[in-house]
Amino acid sequence: MTVNTVGAIIQNAQSHGIAIPAFNIPYLPMMEPVVKAVVDLDSFALIAVARLEWTKFEAIGPSAVAETFERCKQLSHVRLHLDHVPVIDEDNLRVDTRPIFEEAIRAGFESLMVDGSRLPLDENIQAVRPMVELGHAHGKPVEAELGAVFGHESGPMPSYEELYASGKGFTDIAEAARFVQETGCDWLSVAIGNVHGAIAAGRKDMKKVEARLNLERLAEIHQATGVPLVLHGGSGIQADNIRQAMKFGIAKINIGTEIRQAYEVALKASGSVVQAQQATYERTHWVIAEFLQVAGIRAKVNRA
Numbered sequence: 630m631t632v633n634t635v636g637a638i639i640q641n642a643q644s645h646g647i648a649i650p651a652f653n654i655p656y657l658p659m660m661e662p663v664v665k666a667v668v669d670l671d672s673f674a675l676i677a678v679a680r681l682e683w684t685k686f687e688a689i690g691p692s693a694v695a696e697t698f699e700r701c702k703q704l705s706h707v708r709l710h711l712d713h714v715p716v717i718d719e720d721n722l723r724v725d726t727r728p729i730f731e732e733a734i735r736a737g738f739e740s741l742m743v744d745g746s747r748l749p750l751d752e753n754i755q756a757v758r759p760m761v762e763l764g765h766a767h768g769k770p771v772e773a774e775l776g777a778v779f780g781h782e783s784g785p786m787p788s789y790e791e792l793y794a795s796g797k798g799f800t801d802i803a804e805a806a807r808f809v810q811e812t813g814c815d816w817l818s819v820a821i822g823n824v825h826g827a828i829a830a831g832r833k834d835m836k837k838v839e840a841r842l843n844l845e846r847l848a849e850i851h852q853a854t855g856v857p858l859v860l861h862g863g864s865g866i867q868a869d870n871i872r873q874a875m876k877f878g879i880a881k882i883n884i885g886t887e888i889r890q891a892y893e894v895a896l897k898a899s900g901s902v903v904q905a906q907q908a909t910y911e912r913t914h915w916v917i918a919e920f921l922q923v924a925g926i927r928a929k930v931n932r933a
């Protein structure tokens with residue numbers, strides 16, 4: 630049996646006009662029910678962890694995530710992805726990205742993201758390029774972000790309507806073309822109206838705003854860059870918008886808040902990790918089958 634790389638799988642998804650979900654795991658017990666839902670629905674997904682999920686939640690770190698994955702993985706359905714390693718983090722501190730990439734590569738992560746989106750364009754390119762080279766030296770695709778997907782910041786947030794109307798932080802088309810060319814990144818995370826769920830204390834339990842996407846901008850970025858595009862902040866986007874986005878180059882959709890809150894709410898109400906895992910399973914099942922409608926895609930994207 631040949632094993633497809635994640636790079637090939639994402640390319641397959643894009644050519645079929647579908648997007649692979651990437652499920653974030655801020656609590657390690659969430660992983661097993663997420664994998665089970667993906668397998669039960671014969672779908673395909675990435676299991677993702679971002680740096681803030683071990684600095685601000687309970688994912689511990691890339692090695693711990695990889696050990697948990699080792700116990701429940703089914704490689705025809707799931708692969709491990711390192712999400713947001715920010716160059717400047719959500720508290721505005723500079724991060725040494727290289728050792729984090731190195732740990733994830735050693736632990737067996739198959740794709741990696743470096744996020745320089747809080748930097749001006751030239752500095753973003755300078756920070757991202759060596760990390761792309763590091764990933765490529767180990768045969769791993771690297772994702773980067775251009776534009777600002779707001780929500781993770783510690784400070785106050787402008788209202789969503791103000792953000793959308795102003796287009797503030799939206800990915801610029803010409804900049805995107807230059808960024809992909811000069812960094813060599815494999816996948817590009819774009820800002821087109823999507824927002825992250827808040828993670829700051831006092832806001833992380835709030836219901837996310839219903840976001841919408843500028844699909845014309847997306848189509849233009851797709852045409853200008855030619856690489857698979859990534860949508861962060863997938864939870865809470867208008868469902869018909871999200872399915873249209875798959876036709877305009879979005880090949881990976883990050884889902885964090887939706888399943889994190891399901892786990893947290895159930896854990897708080899019941900005090901039982903098992904019940905929280907059941908809630909995570911049910912929510913993941915809903916995301917795959919109803920929200921993204923990507924049940925049964927495994928054979929299309931990962932024909933091994």
Ligand SMILES: [Zn+2]
Binds near residue numbers: 778825
């Ligand atoms: Zn993100």
